[in-house]
Amino acid sequence: MILHRPDTFPLIRHVGTDGLLVSFGDKLTEPANRAALAFRAAIEDAGWDGVEETSTSLVSAYLRFDPVHADPAQLTAQLKERLGGADWLQADLPEGRRFFRIPTVYGTDMGPQLAEAAAAAGLSEAKAIRSISETRVRVTTIGFAPGQPYLGELPECWDIPRQQNLTPTVPRGALVVAIRQLVLFSNSTPTGWRHIGQTAFQLFRPDSQTPFVLRPGDEVQFVPTDPEKLNNMQADPDGGAVTEPIR
Template sequence: MTSGFPRIDDVGLDGLLVRFGDSLSESANRAALAFAAALDRDCPSGVEECATSLVSTYVRFDPLGVALEDLRAQLAQRLAGADWYAAALPEGRRLVTIPTVYGTDLAPQLAEAAAAAGMSCEAATESLSTARVRVTTIGFAPGQPYLGTLSEAWDIPRQTALTPQVPVGALVVAIRQLVLFSVTTPTGWRHVGQTKARLFRPEAAEPFLLRAGDEVRFPSVTREAYEAMPGDGVTVEALG
């Protein structure tokens, strides 16, 4: 538990934010995911939505269905009833493997990011391609995951200027995190890998490929193997 956390803050007239920290950590993210899952399993009366960010659980409620202070008291009681920082992660998580080509003209900032991390391109590729990271939250664009945390060597800053555009499936790095883009967009994060992953599938029953709590690997493939893949190469396994 971090000093001053967890705490419950108001968000407008119909929301409460249960905060487990003021910066990303494994334990605070675990707590946010576990607490949201517990609310989904046993939803307090009047609650209409629960969602997580990196270290918080957002609770939206119907002010006509439950009084703010009553709901706050219920949430406080649940917070006191368990050590959420050590709680088990939600059930139904998966291990998702996404083949990635590092460097080349497809991901032209690998060398720059590797230098910032104090590594050669080969060592950086090995580090990123063997890491197993958690989807800490989904945000910014439909189905877009933030993933972490990487080793301390990857505590590199964002760029001071924006890259005008990276494509769908771009894997970018900064501040010990990876982001996999679901849209074509500008970014201040360094583009180190490229995938064929289609993260947002509006035609599917489950439109997002990834969920908060999933674990993800980005194994390295050659440019030739990447070009020859008939699909996106993504595999999904259930985690016990």
């Protein structure tokens, strides 16, 4: 059920019997992702009675409520009021974000589809590595596998499609690219995205108090390294990454 006109954003929609979804666009853009992150943080800070969980996707903020103790109509009214109180597309991103510099081997047999991806983007391999490694990307959402981040947006030349066929498997820590986004894999898995690089970064740490290392809003730069150095980083869960707070 759509609670606003379908051709305007933000949209408020029911999700099942106990969820509300606020969407700021119909495709990934920096402002829409910014709005989703900022709005979710505002709902968390508000501490509304009956709201049990919040999360974000690429362009939406989701809240799950207790239908016994919370009135959906009242929550919808509160959402509309909060939406009208700020320009969420220009809102400040939430506090507590971090910047990760993650060592990455590009190309070689550790990133075997770099040349193919570079050609699709109209770049040489050297320029492709420079373009990606110099771009500071944001974790737009976590999904598909535990702790797995989608990161973007890359320059427009990287608006390349997914593959027609699946790559049977890429290893944990693989860096893949498509549709102006990067994905860093938390587990070995098949993918339709092109495998361009490899890290030793462990995204999912089930024995930790914070098993998902990266969070939506964090920023990442994939810094070039060589295979020998990366191999020496394998014993480090951070894979040689350096982290600092974003102020």
